[in-house]
Amino acid sequence: MLNIKQKKMTTSYQPLQLNQRVEFLDLLRGFALLGILMVNMPLMNAPFVTEMGKFTIWTDPANETASWIIRFFFTGKFYTLFSMLFGIGFYFFLRKADETANSVLPVFRRRLGWLLAIGILHVVLLWYGDILVFYALFGFVMILFRKKSVKSLIIWAISVFMIPILLTLGFVLFFQWALSVPEIAETLAPQLKGSVVWMNDFIERANVVYSTGSFAEIVRIRLLEYSNILPGAFFFFPNVLAMFLIGVAFGKKKVFENLEANRGLLNKLALYSLPVAIVSNWALAYYSSYSSYVVFDWPIFWVTVSMAFGGPSLMFVYIALIAHCYHKGYFKKISQAIMQTGRMALTNYLMQSVIATTIFFSYGLGLYGQVNIWQGMILTVAIYIVQVIWSHYWLKYYRFGPMEWLWRTLTYGKKQKMKKSQ
Numbered sequence: 001m002l003n004i005k006q007k008k009m010t011t012s013y014q015p016l017q018l019n020q021r022v023e024f025l026d027l028l029r030g031f032a033l034l035g036i037l038m039v040n041m042p043l044m045n046a047p048f049v050t051e052m053g054k055f056t057i058w059t060d061p062a063n064e065t066a067s068w069i070i071r072f073f074f075t076g077k078f079y080t081l082f083s084m085l086f087g088i089g090f091y092f093f094l095r096k097a098d099e100t101a102n103s104v105l106p107v108f109r110r111r112l113g114w115l116l117a118i119g120i121l122h123v124v125l126l127w128y129g130d131i132l133v134f135y136a137l138f139g140f141v142m143i144l145f146r147k148k149s150v151k152s153l154i155i156w157a158i159s160v161f162m163i164p165i166l167l168t169l170g171f172v173l174f175f176q177w178a179l180s181v182p183e184i185a186e187t188l189a190p191q192l193k194g195s196v197v198w199m200n201d202f203i204e205r206a207n208v209v210y211s212t213g214s215f216a217e218i219v220r221i222r223l224l225e226y227s228n229i230l231p232g233a234f235f236f237f238p239n240v241l242a243m244f245l246i247g248v249a250f251g252k253k254k255v256f257e258n259l260e261a262n263r264g265l266l267n268k269l270a271l272y273s274l275p276v277a278i279v280s281n282w283a284l285a286y287y288s289s290y291s292s293y294v295v296f297d298w299p300i301f302w303v304t305v306s307m308a309f310g311g312p313s314l315m316f317v318y319i320a321l322i323a324h325c326y327h328k329g330y331f332k333k334i335s336q337a338i339m340q341t342g343r344m345a346l347t348n349y350l351m352q353s354v355i356a357t358t359i360f361f362s363y364g365l366g367l368y369g370q371v372n373i374w375q376g377m378i379l380t381v382a383i384y385i386v387q388v389i390w391s392h393y394w395l396k397y398y399r400f401g402p403m404e405w406l407w408r409t410l411t412y413g414k415k416q417k418m419k420k421s422q
Contacts, residue, residue: 024256024326027335029085029342031322034384035078037352038070041376043129044356046369047206048225057203058373064289066374071285076239076311077318079131082345083240084315086135087142087247088256094146095251105143111411112139118350118407124219126353128226131240134233138241145245153249160242161308164235168304171296179295192295210361211368218361235304239311246312263323270320273313280310340391341384344401348387355383397421 046057058067093108119132145153178184209221255262284306287299325331341348358364359379360371371379394401398418400408408416 022256023339024259024323025085025088026339026342027322027326028081028256028319029345030338030340030388031318031342032078032081032085033341033345033348033352033387034380035074036082036349037356037380037384038074038377039078040127040129040352041356041380042067042070042373044127044353045360045367045371045376047203048128048229057369063373066372066377067289068285070373070377071288072281073314075284076307077315080239080243080311081315081318082131083135083243084247084250086139087244087249088251089247090139090142090146090244091248091251107411108143109140111407112136114407114410115139118346118403122350122353123226124223126350126357128222128229132349134237134240138237138244141241142244142248145248148245148248150249150252153245153252157242157245157249160238160245161312163238164304165308168235168296168301172298172301175296176298188295207369211366211370212362215363218363236307239308243312259323260327263320263327266316266320266323269316273316276309277313277317280306281314284310337388337392340395341388343395344391344404346407347401347403348391350403351387352383 058064090108093104113136115132116136119130119134119136122130122132145156148156178188206221206225209217213221250256253262255265283302287302287306290299326335360366360368362368391401397420399405399420400416400418405416405418
């Protein structure tokens with residue numbers, strides 16, 4: 001019965017074929033995987049609160065420098081890049097079925113539904129820092145913008161970018177006012193002190209559970225961490241939707257399909273973005289170390305502002321540099337290998353969690369909290385190199401990565417061809 005219904009639903013739309021892929025987008029996806037793991041590695045190896053300014057557990061100069069490098073060059077740059085690429089992929093869905101645009105929407109909604117399910121399983125079974133849940137949820141919102149013009153999409157994207165900034169500003173002003181009123185400040189003081197005590201206790205408890213606890217205990221504390229970071233989603237993840245919209249706009253302009261014709265546009269974007277990137281990411285690296293994250297203070301506001309501007313601005317610089325190297329044929333063999341990694345982006349993203357949690361958690365090597373930040377950077381590069389090599393050999397024999405195949409099969413309700421010989 002399932003196959004009959006799916007056949008009816010998908011007669012006007014079929015999956016994108018391999019020869020229809022845009023190579024440069026796979027290169028960007030592969031590049032983004034390195035940046036995402038670089039940011040996630042310290043978070044997989046320590047409780048979430050240790051990334052919150054004054055609660056960091058690595059305070060020596062070498063690790064503070066490593067943390068500064070990650071925040072300046074990596075934090076917020078690569079989930080925004082992935083988000084933009086997701087928006088471009090959505091546009092490809094629509095364009096391929098432009099004569100029957102409505103028929104593709106059930107397929108896309110089904111695709112998002114399964115992505116949401118994969119993301120939830122990722123949170124429960126592997127790691128709280130999943131991005132797939134938010135991609136799926138904001139993907140449903142993105143559908144509402146499918147018929148907007150390029151200009152309208154950009155305006156909406158800028159407006160969405162402002163949401164976290166305005167929200168944070170409002171909360172900061174409110175809390176600063178509250179703390180200036182003696183009666184309110186006196187009431188808040190024990191609560192704030194209690195929050196600090198809770199965070200320090202949580203760090204100790206998480207270190208014990210993740211390094212020595214059972215799988216069930218790890219799941220419980222992971223879900224506790226997830227419930228604590230969810231409120232922050234309202235302050236950071238609207239940027240995901242904004243980048244989705246920019247991706248749709250870029251898709252409509254065929255920026256990456258006609259890469260040669262649009263290199264001038266990319267270079268201009270990079271040129272204008274570079275000063276913003278330098279200032280914003282310096283602010284991000286600086287203020288991230290000074291907020292207690294217990295109360296809304298001005299460092300939190302500047303972190304929010306610098307994330308909103310610093311991520312996309314440096315992302316555009318990276319894209320222009322990669323486009324230049326791609327156009328000139330620099331590092332051609334490396335680029336081809338990274339493209340293969342990008343073709344298996346979902347598989348490799350999830351495998352990063354599998355590998356890292358196996359290294360850090362009790363059911364693996366149990367090294368949780370023992371790998372510092374600069375050691376984690378080295379480990380990140382090593383894992384990424386393994387993924388590049390593995391992706392190259394896997395795609396010699398198979399059309400898709402394992403998770404890409406599963407996602408397609410679930411989306412279309414029909415088993416997809418996996419082996420190239422089929």
